[in-house]
Amino acid sequence: MDRLKGKVAIITGAGTGVGRACMKLFAAEGAKVLGVSRTQANLDETLAQVKAAKGDGKVVAADLAKPESADKIVSETLNAYGRVDVLVNCAGVGYSWLEKSPGSMGTIVDTTPEKWREVMAINLDSLFYMSRSVIPHMQKQKSGSIVNVTSISGLLGLSVAHTYTAAKGAAINLTRSIAITYCNDGIRANCIAPGFIKTPMVESLLHLFDDPNMADRLVPMKRPGTAEEMAYGCLYFASDESTYCQGSVLVIDGGTLARQ
Secondary structure: OOOOOOOOEEEOOOOOHHHHHHHHHHHHOOOEEEEEEOHHHHHHHHHHHHHHHHEEEEEOOOOOOOOHHHHHHHHHHHHHHOOEEEEEOOOOOOOOOHHHHOOOOOOOOOOHHHHHHHEEEEEEHHHHHHHHHHHHHHHHHEEEEEEEOOOHOOOOOOOOOHHHHHHHHHHHHHHHHHHOOHHOOEEEEEEEEEEOOOOOOHHHHHHHHHHHHEEEEEEEOOEEEOOOHHHHHHHHHHOHOOOOOOOEEEEEOOOHHHHO
């Protein structure tokens, strides 16, 4: 407990899944947390869970695919808490986005330029905008930790979701670039790379784990990971326990990449 005591964290994608789990865990570990998502109702639910556990937090609804939203979020955090020590970029869309946006998770030939820009804006541009806005404040403090939630799909190819894999691969290398560029400013940048995680993003595929043979083919541990397990990876990079980690990629995938 208290691994983040006295720290202020911004967590994007806090309305559901890994972002929600991060906000709850970070607050439980002593941080003051500002959660961001596009949907106010989801944020309100997350904040209620944080407060029920006696945590300290606020939420702001914003579309982080727009550059002005990042500046608004950082300003609101500074106004509320006076500093920003941690940024967790968790906002993004995955396979479930296909239901809302047909054609968004296809191959490169089947993806229109409009769908490419749409997924890139949510999964990569949001990370760029938030990092660009928060880094100058971390430079002034001479301290800060940026944690990006990427995917093992950024480390290997997929036969579908080409825009998604491109965005996640870019996020991993951008993390490394931020790490080496701002290292002497006291800023650390690292990322986790989840595998198959039990969140709304892949809810329509969870039935595959009902078949033991398919479960074994998908993940050596034969189960999807949990949002909470991913949040603990983010907590490690956010805390002072990882002060020698810079540009690291923590794969949390139940052994999936070990087979590659």
